[in-house]
Amino acid sequence: MMSTEQSTNSDHSKTPALELSHLHKKFGTTQALNDLSLTIQRGEVVCLVGHSGCGKTTLLKIISGVDSPDGGSVCINGTQVAGDSGFIEPENRKVGVVFQDYALFPHLTIEQNIMFGLRKMAKSEARDRARQMLELVNLTHMADKYPHMLSGGEQQRIALARALAPKPDILLMDEPFSNLDRGLRDQLRHDTISLLRKLGTTVIFVTHDAEEALSTGDKIVLMRAGHIVQTGTPRELYDQPCCRYTADFFCDYNIVQGTMRTGEVETALGCFATDYIGDDCPAVVYLRPCDICPCLTQAATIDAISAQIESRVFRGDMEELTLKIGALSEPLKLRTSTRLPAQAETTQIEVSRDRALIFKL
Missing domain, CATH: 2.40.50.140 (Nucleic acid-binding proteins)
Known part of the structure; x- marks a missing residue:
């Protein structure tokens, strides 16, 4: 017979990593998000894709807590972090972010950059965690170097290590490979997503590139003018588009x-x-x-x-x-x-x- 603790853990594992319900966000007269709802399960790699101005980045800001919705709610692992119940600050949401420009601190060493988000830990514990992350991305030999000494691909891996160090429940990636050359971008994206799948990390990956979305996500969310046009697997959106907009986005027919x-x-x-x-x-x-x-x-x-x-x-x-x-x-x-x-x-x-x-x- 299943114990109460086992039952609780089982129920917890079934709770979606992220639930967005009827989100609205307006900037002046521009409706950035319009009654948007989305559920993401634990361990899923989800690609938010759409043309510039469709609301992708606004959605990331609301999930991370950098911005708040005008209406609707955000729940992370069953806990409401934005909505009628109040607002939980970004640092308390267990959400990691990898930015397009990496956002590494130039005056800190690589190890210190990774330790920056671990200030609640004892210094020795934070250093051990930083070294674990460096080992994870195969850059232990770069610990004492500064960001300007690293290549673009190496800087991206450090940004990933820093985001993963606090063990976030959700990792947000905002066009993280767009500044890299094509060959390096494809290889680094493959290696990064493979690592995140191995770790079981829930990932929301933003891109405007249809090919990148098709090759990256377990699920794709196609956005337009602040709402979701279609959600499904890459094959579903490519083979069974619900409308001409979806079809046109993923193929030059x-x-x-x-x-x-x-x-x-x-x-x-x-x-x-x-x-x-x-x-x-x-x-x-x-x-x-x-x-x-x-x-x-x-x-x-x-x-x-x-x-x-x-x-x-x-x-x-x-x-x-x-x-x-x-x-x-x-x-x-x-x-x-x-x-x-x-x-x-x-x-x-x-x-x-x-x-x-x-x-x-």
């Missing part, structure tokens, strides 16, 4: 105009099946560049469409083609690993019709 009729959408590229039943109405078909495939003439099927090659960009393992099809007003773009003859001016293409997205206008 080819958009083909058409007419929706019962059971199908008629376009200049042929018909696409749909479960629509009703009167004729305008619609658009969204086709991913990777779902349009060139085929050599001898391999073309009866469904193949003739296209003129307007331009091509070779990218090593892939080639990007821009195609003109007589019946279409706009060119089509495709990405393929198929090697077409270098001098080819025309090609045949086939469309993966079952992969198309259809939106009624």
Whole structure:
């Protein structure tokens, strides 16, 4: 039989790490957050993504306690930290933050930077904790150096170590890798997220980069104008966007105009099946560049469409083609690993019709 203590621990582990309920925030006439609600479970890595001005950073400030909501509530591990019950100050929320610019103190050594947030500990205990963090990010040899002596990637790892040192319940990361070169950024992001998953840390990761969000989060929260457009796994948002905004954010689609009729959408590229039943109405078909495939003439099927090659960009393992099809007003773009003859001016293409997205206008 489960003891009372075991039952309490079990119930506690089921409590969400973060619950945001009907948050509102206004700056002058600008509605930064508009009735926003979100639940994040313990150990989840969640990406907040959206264009500049959508409310991502405002939301982080409210979670961390740097700012307060005009309405609604914030609960961390079941405890309300902002709302009708009052306001808990940032230093008492057990929330760590990694900033875009790292925010390391230039006059302190690396070890002292990490110890800065451990002032409630005895000095010897804080030093031991700082050294544990340096070992965690593989920078023990940098303990006595100053921030300006470190590379950008090393500074980012120190910022992470400092944020993790107080053992936060939630770690907020505000575009933490945007200042790094592409290759270093990808590797450091992979290493950092792998470490945080291993530690079981609940992470809220802010980015405006769709590819970064798709490759990082267990869950993605797409924001627009202060509200949530769609929440789900990376595959759900990419494969099953709820609207054109989500689709457009995560992929540069080819958009083909058409007419929706019962059971199908008629376009200049042929018909696409749909479960629509009703009167004729305008619609658009969204086709991913990777779902349009060139085929050599001898391999073309009866469904193949003739296209003129307007331009091509070779990218090593892939080639990007821009195609003109007589019946279409706009060119089509495709990405393929198929090697077409270098001098080819025309090609045949086939469309993966079952992969198309259809939106009624």
